[in-house]
Amino acid sequence: MTAILPPFGDLLAFDAAARHGSFTRAARDLNVSQPAISRRVAALEADLGVLLFSRESKPLRLTVEGQGLFDVLRSGLSRLEATVIDIRRQRSERRLTIAAAPGFLSYWLVPRLSELAATFPDYDLRLVTGDQAGAMPEADVHVRFGDGKWSGVEAIRILDEQVYAVCSPFFLEAQERPLALNQLAKSRLLQLSATPEQRYDWQSWFHALGVDAPRKLNAIDFDDYSLLVSAALAGQGIALCWSGLLDAFLQTGALVRVSKEEVHSQRGYFATFVDGTLSRSAVVRLAKWLGDQGNAHGAAHSQDTP
Numbered sequence: 001m002t003a004i005l006p007p008f009g010d011l012l013a014f015d016a017a018a019r020h021g022s023f024t025r026a027a028r029d030l031n032v033s034q035p036a037i038s039r040r041v042a043a044l045e046a047d048l049g050v051l052l053f054s055r056e057s058k059p060l061r062l063t064v065e066g067q068g069l070f071d072v073l074r075s076g077l078s079r080l081e082a083t084v085i086d087i088r089r090q091r092s093e094r095r096l097t098i099a100a101a102p103g104f105l106s107y108w109l110v111p112r113l114s115e116l117a118a119t120f121p122d123y124d125l126r127l128v129t130g131d132q133a134g135a136m137p138e139a140d141v142h143v144r145f146g147d148g149k150w151s152g153v154e155a156i157r158i159l160d161e162q163v164y165a166v167c168s169p170f171f172l173e174a175q176e177r178p179l180a181l182n183q184l185a186k187s188r189l190l191q192l193s194a195t196p197e198q199r200y201d202w203q204s205w206f207h208a209l210g211v212d213a214p215r216k217l218n219a220i221d222f223d224d225y226s227l228l229v230s231a232a233l234a235g236q237g238i239a240l241c242w243s244g245l246l247d248a249f250l251q252t253g254a255l256v257r258v259s260k261e262e263v264h265s266q267r268g269y270f271a272t273f274v275d276g277t278l279s280r281s282a283v284v285r286l287a288k289w290l291g292d293q294g295n296a297h298g299a300a301h302s303q304d305t306p
Helices: 008-020 023-030 034-048 064-093 102-119 169-173 202-208 225-233 247-252 282-304
Strands: 095-100 124-129 141-146 153-167 189-192 219-222 238-242 256-274
Touching: 008 023, 008 034, 008 064, 023 034, 095 102, 095 282, 102 124, 102 141, 102 225, 102 247, 102 282, 141 153, 141 282, 153 169, 153 282, 169 256, 189 225, 219 225, 225 238, 256 282
Parallel strands: 095 124, 095 141, 189 219, 189 238
Antiparallel strands: 141 256, 153 238, 153 256
16 A cells, blocks of 8 residues: 655645744744644644644644654755755756946857857856946856956956947048048047046047047047947947957948057956866856957957058
8 A cells, every 4th residue: 555645735834843943933934824834734743643743832842753753854855955956056057147248248249149059058148248247246257358457366368459440431431531540530439438547538549549639529428339339330420449349340341440540458358257266167168268269350350450
C-alpha cells in the first residue's frame, strides 16, 4: 500500500511554527493569517493522529512526535532549499549583462549583436544603459570611457579615442568649399555637454589641432550622443565622431567626413569587470570578445586612413 504524505501546505505551516515557536510569527513568515496557520497545523495533527505542539506554554513547544517530524522535515527542506538556490544560481550564471552609454550600445554594439549571440549561444544577453559601475552594479561587464585606470576592476581596451568631424552630405554641400579648419570653426557645430576632461568638445578639439578657434562658437550642446547624431543626420550641423561608433552611417553615406584631420588621445572605450574574476569565466571571455571586435575595427581603420 502506497503511503500518502500530508498536504505540503500543512507541512510548511508546521515547519514555520516549529522554527518560530509561534503561530503569529509563522503567519508573518509565510504571509498568511494566524488562523490559517492554526488550521493547517490542526489538520496535520488530525491527519497524523497525534499532537505536534504542547499548547501549555509560550513559545510553543514540540511534543516528542512533533520534534521527530520537524527534524526529518527540516532536513529535507534544507536540501530542497539548497537545490533551489543552486538551480537559480546556475540560471543567473547563464545571463550576461553589459552596461554602457546609450551611444556605444546603439552605434557600436547593436550592429554586432548577431555575432555576440552566436559567440555565447548558451547565455541570455542583457544590455542596459549606464557607463559607471556604481550606477549598474548588477552588470557583468561595464563599458566605460576614460584612460582605463579604475580601481577594483580589470580593463580591456575596445576602441582608441580618434575624433574627427562629420556631417550630412546635404549640410556639407551648403558650405563654402573647401571647408578649411578656420572656416569649420565658424559653422554650426554640435557637441556633447561633457567637460573636455571627459570627452572632446569643439574648443578642445580645435586646440589639439593647433587651431585658434573663436572663444564663442556657434555650437549647440546635447547631453545625449544619440540625440546629437540624429541632429547631424537631419543636416542640422557638424558633429564630432568617435572612430568606430558611426561606421554604418559613414559606409552608407548618410554621414561624411568633413576633413582628414583627426585627434588622438590615450583615452578610449574599455570593457571592465571586477578584479580577480576567474580567467575562464564567461565574463572574461565576453570582455575579451569586445576587445577583439575593437581591435578588428582599429586594424581596418588604420588601413583606411591616408
